[in-house]
Amino acid sequence: MSLTFVVSLIQDVAVLAPLVRRAAGRDVAFLVADRLAEQPSAAARVAALVGEAPVHAFDHTTDALMALNGRRGLVILASESRSIHHRPTHALAAALPSRFVSATLQHGYECIGFLHNRAHDLGRADAGFAADIVCGWFAAERMPDVPAADRGKFMTTGSTLFLDEGPADWLDALMAGASAPSHSRTGGxxxxxxxxxxxxxxxxxxxxxxxxxxxxxxxxxxxxxxxxxxxxxxxxxxxxxxxxxxxxxxxxxxxxxxxxxxxxxxxxxxxxxxxxxxxxxxxxxxxxxxxxxxxxxxxxxxxxxxxxxxxxxxxxxxxxxxxxxxxxGFPADTRGRFDALLAFGETG
Amino acid sequence: MRIAIVTPSAAFAESAGARIRYRRMIEAAAEGVTIELVPIDRIDRTADAYLFSKTYQMAAPAIAYGLAAAGKRVALDVFDDYFSERGDVRLQRFHRWFADMSRAVHRVAVSTPAMKARLDPRLVVPATVIDDPAPTLDPDGLAARLAEKAARLVPGQLNLLWFGIAANPYFAAGLGDLAAFAHALSGEASEADGGRHHLTILTNPHGASEATLAALAAAPVDVTWRSWSEAAEAAALAEADVAVLPVNAGAFSTAKSLNRAVTALAAGTQVLSLGAPLYRPLAPFLYRDLACLRLDAAAGVLRLRPGRVPRLADALARVASPRTAAARLVDLFSDIEPEPRPPHAVVLGDRLEQPALLGASGALTVSAADGLSADIRVGATITVADGVAERLAGSWQGSGAPLPPLSGHGVIDLVRMRARLATLEATARRLLPNHTLFVAHEEILAP
CATH class of the missing domain: 3.40.50.2000 (Glycogen Phosphorylase B;)
Structure with missing residues (x-):
């Protein structure tokens, strides 16, 4: 079983962290974009995300392909689309050979290619994915902005926001109709x-x-x-x-x-x-x-x-x-759905 | 005889061209002949003969002319065809360069018959073919390596190798060709044979385009990527069963030498030649499809096998002999009888690389008054440097034709620069009627 996480933007760290924790104990490696690795402010956060796992920095797609020599399994991209901001991950997803399955995650509530605000709609040409699996937060019928060409590879995983035990239990209870537990709040x-x-x-x-x-x-x-x-x-x-x-x-x-x-x-x-x-x-x-x-x-x-x-x-x-x-329209079983996604790492 | 191979830069000595074409020639040179690589900005007049190689600086023709005028034997060596493709405006400067270069030198050498056929119509003296030399062959070592490779080869799981530069800025070549022919790498591998072949790609990793990488993702073969180096290439060739050599049908690719096939065969690697039949002179040792190679391997009769090493040695001696190459180079220069030449002058365009080289060539330089500094500057009035006035024609009046001003806008200046250079050239012709003229301008001009 092997999993490779691709970290390209600073926002990817928080999106991936719960999934990396979920994958603990498996064969995990990281590809980190040079442009991120070179930001001093990002170093500590990336280091915390990565832990002891092997890390390969990549600039050009071929660097990443070299790092993936001999590897197979699932490649998870925290942000990938046709947008210029996602270009390195998009090119990488397109260049992954068939021994890999690749998955791109919805990395925010309003997200290009998943759920658009008016500004996203102005850049509709950016919507679209190279990855094999497109992981959205909600059921497909609530994701009107997934391009027609990508609908066949859409999978509702839920959000990594609700993947750790605490948040997942919270969402499960909420979906079951529970009221908010009482809290004392002092923070203003x-x-x-x-x-x-x-x-x-x-x-x-x-x-x-x-x-x-x-x-x-x-x-x-x-x-x-x-x-x-x-x-x-x-x-x-x-x-x-x-x-x-x-x-x-x-x-x-x-x-x-x-x-x-x-x-x-x-x-x-x-x-x-x-x-x-x-x-x-x-x-x-x-x-x-x-x-x-x-x-x-x-x-x-x-x-x-x-x-x-x-x-x-x-x-x-x-x-x-x-x-x-x-x-x-979050799924009721975020943990099980991400486990099903991680299981793609076992094939091939 | 002392031969200087004039190169574009010191770094060129590390290039594949220098390594394959010249280093082997240098080693095979006959007694009494020395051949050395000299960057264009370091040439002096101590050699007997000068072979210009890939010096695409627009100052090069005037430098070559200056050497010939000084009684040296001067030739141009062409082993990449940047001169036949007419449709690409980016190549215009290479066409101008070749035209100027071929009238500056005494002779032209080329690496292949195909190149000769293309360039001869543009030359006064037909080009001489000097083959890319093969590496030295150790027949016993090669036979041993072939036996060892044949013993470990698994016909259904071949170790394939592609090596080379990922892409060319002007021509479809490199990994794009591999992607185009990748379908040929599937063979008929099935579960019963043990699965798929394996392909190692040895290249400069940052050269590949995203589109090519995406196309290669669909190759029916497992790929391992490695960074190219001379040592890595030697190691990979020692390891590989088959070198894959795809060639597209474009002018650039079909004028290439046999060197990739020669390198692979000399390293004891079978060759799968795909696409244009560039390597036909080595046909008895080549495969055109993998299924055939797998059958031969299973039957123990690979086209390159220990018993055929002597035939390979003969073939290489015929098409890629270092000794012949070095001898032809010497013959080429021996044939030249330097004659006195008229003095030369160079009209300077814009943004010239290394303009200082021109002064050393003995050329008078002519430029626009608002352009580069030069011996003669043409504006509303013509100003000349000290000691130049007496070389000007008697009819010189001291006034120039008006030059169109440059606008600073690219497309407009493509047209204006052409007009400026034409005016400068006409003025230079009037001022220096007994000079041979060159125009040195690095950029594109309006067609």
Whole structure:
């Protein structure tokens, strides 16, 4: 049985980590893109992901093919599509010979080739996969953006977000209709930013920053800076009253917070799995597409943010977001489905 | 006789061309003949004869001409056909280079009869074929290796080898050919035979295109990838049962020498020749399909086997003899009788590689007043460097024709540069009527 994980972007680390843990005890190796291996900030996270397993750096596809000489089994790519951002993994998946089975994972809630927001739809030509198996979060009929040519290789695995025992048990209980367990929360208001995203470029970005600055005047705010965002890069200083928590998502204690606000992002699901009440930020002009976030509460102005944070104790809020998750169409047996995927490593 | 092989750079000495074509010639040179590789920027006038090889710098023709004018014997050696493909505008500079080079040198040598057939119509003196020399053959060692390989060969699970440069920037060649012919590698391997053949690909790993790699993923053979080096090639050839040599039908590929087949056979490896029949002179030792090879292997009558080593040695002596190659090179130069030549001048284009080399060639240089520095600069007025005025024609008035200004925009300047160079050339002809003129411009010009 052999499994090879391909890590090409920093975001891949968190996507793959639960699956790597699930594969413990098997013959595991890693291919890490040079461009990632060369980022000093990524080194520790990649090292933690990889553990003792063999690692091969690759730049060109042929480097990866050389590293795979004599190997067979399953190759798992955390992010692969026709998009220019996924080019190395796409080329690799296309070049893998038949002794391998390759699988590409849905690596976020809104994700090219899986589930599109309006911005993804503008780049529809990027949708499409070279891997043999396309692993989505939800049942095929809830994934309208999987290209017709790839539907035959679509497999609903669920998300690695819910693969570790804790989150998987949480999702199972939720799907079975359970209510939220009670928690004591002391962390105050959390705001997650992805201001570098092209989706927020221009007026939305300014409006988000203005609201954050205003809210921080009234109450303490913790901001989780996106690793590629302007706070993490030091491009802008955090507004007065804002504390930064830049720990990677694997180690951040997200369940601590009383309420959280984010622009449309997968981080909202990370938070909801800890039953942290969340609100989706939307800009006043609705430039940012938030239509995939259904019944979750929306906030725009600083007054909305403050009102939401004040009301976050309301248990109904949490039940509403649990109902949202329930309605998305996650499979009931994420662990079993990923085990079935890993079993492809035994063939060949 | 002292022969200098003029190369484009010092690094060229490490290339396959230098290794296969020249090093073996150097070793096989007769007594009294020395042959050495000299980078173009280090040549001096101490040799008797100069063989220009792949010096695609546009300064090279004037340098070659300068040597010939100084009484040296000068020839051009061509072993890659960058000159026959007319449809690709990127190759235009090679066509201009060849035209200038062939009028600067006394003779042209080529590596194959196919190349000679293509280039002769453009030459005053027909080209001389000098074969790529084979490595030295050790008949006993080769026979022993063949016996050993035949003993361990499994007909249904052959160890195949492809070796070479992954891709050429101008021509379809390399791994693309392998991908195109990969279907031929399936043989008829079945479970009963023990499965599939195995292919080792030995190449410069970063040269392969994504499309080629994706096409190779479908090859009906298990592939192991390795980085090429001279030592790795020797080791892989010692290990392999069969070298796979696919050749496409393009002009570049079909003018290639026999050297890949020669290398493989001399290393005791069977050869599977696919596509264009480039290696036909070695046909008795080649396979054109794997099924045939598997039957021969099972019957113990492989085309390359210990008992046929003497025949191979004869064949290589006929088509790839280092001694013959070195002797032909000497004959080529001995035939030359250097004659006095008129002085030469070079019109300088844009972005010239190594313009300093031109001064050393004894050429007068001519450029636009707003271009590279030169002996004669042509603008609204013509300015000349010290000591040059007396070499100009009596009719020289000191005023030039207006040159179209460059715009800084690529496509526009393709046209303007052509006009500028034509004007400069006409002016140079008027100023220097008794000179042989060259134009040195590295970039593409509008057709």
């Amino acid at each position: 208001l959390l705001v997650c930013e992805n201001l570098q995203s092209v989706r927020l470029a221009g007026a939305p970005r300014a409006a988000f920053l203005d609201a954050l600055t205003e809210v921080a005047r009234h109450r303490p705010v913790t901001v989780r800076p996106h690793p590629a965002g302007p706070f993490a890069k030091g491009e802008i200083a955090p507004p007065p009253g804002v504390k930064l928590d830049g720990r990677p998502v694997e180690t951040a204690d997200l369940g601590l917070y009383q309420a959280a606000i984010s622009a449309p992002s997968t981080v909202l699901l990370d938070l909801m799995r800890y039953d942290v009440p969340v609100a989706v930020w939307r800009d006043a002009d609705h430039i940012v597409d938030d239509s995939l976030y259904g019944t979750l509460p929306r906030v725009t102005t600083a007054a909305d943010w403050l009102a939401f944070a004040d009301a976050a104790e309301d248990a109904a809020l949490i039940e509403r977001q649990r109902a949202f998750i329930r309605g998305l």
